[in-house]
Amino acid sequence: MAVSDHPRSIPDIFTNVVNQFTILVRKEAQLASTEMSEKITDLAIGIGLLLGGSVLLIPALVILLQAAVTALVDAKVAMVWATLIVGGTALALGVILLAIGALRLKAARPVPSRTIEQLQHDAEMVAKHQLRNGHGTAERAA
Secondary structure, eight states, rough: OOOSSOOHHHHHHHHHHHHHHHHHHHHHHHHHHHHHHHHHHHHHHHHHHHHHHHHOOOOOOHHHHHHHHHHHTTTTTHHHHHHHHHHHEEEEEEHHHHHHHHHHHEEEEOOOOOHHHHHHHHHHHHHHHHHHHHHHHHHHOO
């Protein structure tokens, strides 16, 4: 914005401030929309990859678990105990993996954190500007 040589009236200044504020709010809304879109896209890709990997891993895991039970039976462990050992181990590992996955998804919540930080920064700048202008007006009045 260029500085002019002639003084501006208070309504002109107020109109300019309102226009600048409107532009700022519009741009912040666009930023929030873009950031939310990016986060949702990342979340959708992550979930898709998890589902695709799970679909491929389930049959492989069943085959490997059957092989482990067979190996324990061949090592002279009773079929019941071999099944309980392999099943219990698979259950424990599955619970651990689910807990880790749930924590990861919780950490990837779709909140526009960059936009929120920018809005807080903008509010601080406006407050500083208001204080500076407020003191300048008081000095002129005195």
